[in-house]
Amino acid sequence: MSAMQTAIPLRPGDTVATVAPSSALEDDQRLQEGLAVLRGWGLCPLEQNVSARRWGHLAGTDQERFSDLCHEAPLLACARGGWGSARLLERSIRWKPGWLLGFSDITSLLWSRLKAGLAGGIHGPLLTTLGAEPAWSQERLRQLLFGETPPALKGEPRGGGQTTGPLIAANLTVASHLLGSDHVPELQGAILILEDVGEAPYRIDRMLTHWRLCGALQQLGGIGFGQFEGCDRNLDDLLTTTLEAVLDERTADLNIPVVKNLPVGHICGNAALPMGQLACLDGNLGSLSLVA
Template identity: 45%
Template sequence: MPSKILPPPLKPGDLLRVIAPSGALREFEAFERGLEIWRSRGYRVEISPQIDDKWGYLAGTDETRRQQLAAAWQDPDCRGILCSRGGFGSTRILEDWNWQQNSALPKWLIGFSDITALLWSLYIAGISGVHAPVLTTLADEPDWSVERLFDSVEGRPLAPLKGCGWGGGVVTGTLLPGNLTVATNLLATPILPHLDGVILALEDVTEAPYRIDRMLTQWRLSGALSQVCGIALGGFTRCEAPPTVSSFSVEEVLRDRLGDLGIPIVSDLPFGHDSPNAALPVGIEVILDGDAGILAMPTAASNAS
């Protein structure tokens, strides 16, 4: 597994740029509250002029959204990129995209959900981002989760996360967090990273159990799950079947599709669409204890490689 470059730690006074690479912005009050959190920590935040563009369900045309990302990424004064929201659309702007088309230092890319595609593409380019709340969800996070995000990008150690251990022992690997639906749609594309030595961290929301089953079965059939050394499961919230429909629970589906892999697995970790959504740096070395149910980051993110 090649080393990953972690951007320089952020500090108050740094310039951050806000982009809308995916779905059209709808939650304007939540967006403003998220902005205020970053500004209250002393950061200078510039918002893309096209932030409220709309093109169908997308936040502007592919070219407009690609230009937002390029302008932020190529800006030598910018130290971090904040994504406004998820939704859908980031994969569309990754066609013919090249992260190396810049002369600036690597910078933090922060987001989750549909931003998974950008984070994984950046990871392939050798640069780590942070799977963490977008601006429209940040203000709903508990205080400890907000602090964890700032710890992640400002270079401080991160506390272990506690979940439910399924057994399988202890493994050390490279953390690759993301949304299950988005990640599944990256299978067999150039945006899917090599998974050897990876601890896959997955979450999802509003997906019926049969859809979770279908996606995990695709992972199994593709052979991708045979490459990972551990799995960390976050929230699978609002994934219940209608009460009138015969169904497995999402917990039963996860156990059925993953429980026979013979690797450490921890579920119910506090990250995902519904608060709390603990920040997870992409590409750092972590320890997954399937017996104790712990995901631990043994070093400060800024020192990992």
């Protein structure tokens, strides 16, 4: 996978379309708080009413949610995650140049878009989480959208030296269900950053084992683990395998840089990561930096 060109930076006055491709919204106030952050940067969100849409547990029918992806706005900002975006991949999406922002269930769209060869995907805060993000995280997202280079991220060094490669981020559960589909970007030599929420350690083990059996982990140039919120307990107290032990053991023989505890995932302080951009992962220093 070669380096991808950066999307055209946003400018004050550019429009923003709210995209609700997944679960129905539960809190319109949080959505409005996120839109207010974008307005503070000089961006102009379109007048929409995605909060009112319902189709079962989803934010509208597949057609309604698919139509969100057809907006001409330079930034498509996803409202929330949950489940549902992968259903839209059953249709042919004509991805347009520009930016797509989101994480968690939005992994499906970010990966599909990257596989189609488009830069501008950002694994980062949703509109319903952006307002609660700390100042440094909001500023990092603004820098990426407006063409500036944010500072390096720090995590826990786990060794393996240093590598440079295209950056790919994902929710582990969502990405695991894309393996074997036509929506998986090139993993050879890539730096993969994984996060998850609410999965017991044995389930994390099961998913990483699936990646190993597919040969996917063995292709990577480096791997970073973000936050695995609520993933440190097994359902059965008699099972004592810890999350830390699973992450260490499943990557110990890869002989690539590994960094843990990066500020990425279902936490307040979810650092934005540009999909496909060249990055450097240093397993000895525990850092992840973008290559300008």
